[in-house]
Structures are given as C-alpha cells and as structure tokens.
Amino acid sequence: VLTQSPLSLPVTLGQPASISCRSSQSLVSSDGDTYLHWVQQRPGHSPRRLIYMVSNRDPGVPDRFSGSGSGTDFTLTISRVEAEDVGLYYCMQGSRWPLTFGGGTKVEIK
C-alpha cells in the first residue's frame, strides 16, 4: 500500500512544496532496483510521468522537480512552485505485483 501525504497542498507561488509517499513494504525489488515513480495530472489532462526510479527526471521535466528517498519513504519536491504545477500528483510502484498507485495529492495555489 502506498500512502501519500498530504492529501491537499496549498502553496504560494515561488515557494517550495514536498509530497510524501510511504510504502507498507520495502520497494527494493529482487533485482536491487527501486521502481518508485511520480506522475503528474494537470486539470483536464491525462497523467504524465515526471520522475522514474525514485530520482530520475523524464525528458522535458523542469529541474525544479526532484525525487528522493529509499526503502519505504519517498518524496517529490518542487523547489519553486509555478502556476502550471497545479494538479494531482501520484506516486506509483512497480517493484511488487500488483503495481499500485498512491491516493494522490492535490497541489493548488493559495
């Protein structure tokens, strides 16, 4: 089970924001890798992956987004929130079957 917090995150433009994702089991897979990814869903759009395998940014993702963590605790950080960052953020794990998603965090501007 992936538990995200907070459920809702009001932030001020230009300020940092962090989202936590905690797993009930270690996400280190049998091959030694950790398949924890982060997905963004802007209003009215389909999801888009931002970060893969904990800390690797996808092409085109601004460097204000970063991922960190290990084992069971992971964090997505936005260094300076911009208006286009509003939306839902999900962690997802591919280390164990079935693949699962966190419940989501809604980022909104104060």
Added chain:
Amino acid sequence: EVQLAESGGGLVQPGGSLRLSCATSGFTFGNFWMTWVRQTPGKGLEWLANIKEDGTDTYYVDSVKGRFTISRDNGKRTLYLQMDSLRVEDTAVYFCVKGNWADHWGQGTQVTVSS
C-alpha cells in the same frame, strides 16, 4: 513522438461487454510491455492489466481477473482490453500506458456502466 490513442469506450448496461483499443505510434510497439490503467473519482488510479512484449504473459488485478482480457496485435501496433460482465463499479476513464514504468499515457476513454 510517442502517441497512444484509446477508443471503444461508451455507455453499456451492467453485464454487458466492451472492447477498448489503443492505437500506438512513435515507438517500437513489439519491444515493450503494455498496461491498462483506469481512473475513478473515488478510487483514483488503478492498474488493471499488463501484457508482455510478445503477448505470452499477462497479469491482472484481482478486481477484473476472469472478466477482462488484455491482448495485443504487434503487426497493427495496437493494444486491446476486452471487458465482459461489466459492473457499475467499472465506470471509469481507461488509459493505455506504455511499459511497466508508465512512461507515456494515452488521453483516455470513458466507460460508463449504467442501466
């Protein structure tokens, strides 16, 4: 550019069937696992099924096992989801997703199960 385009959604009565398709382009389809994910307002995102590159292995979440069938046609670069014995709780937006790591998503297709 990777593109995934779902089709086949719509309104169906409980107990009915639908077949979703996902036409793909911009990558070598036959080299990747493919995935179906659905989204509901109440349950968020839910992984449904995966299929291996050559179609020989498939995996399903328990809630759809025995009712949904994932398949693919590598020659047509198309992914399918056959949905039988549909229930009201299957109402959702269904997404086609590239790979097991969800690196690209389609725009989704709405499935509504209602009498």
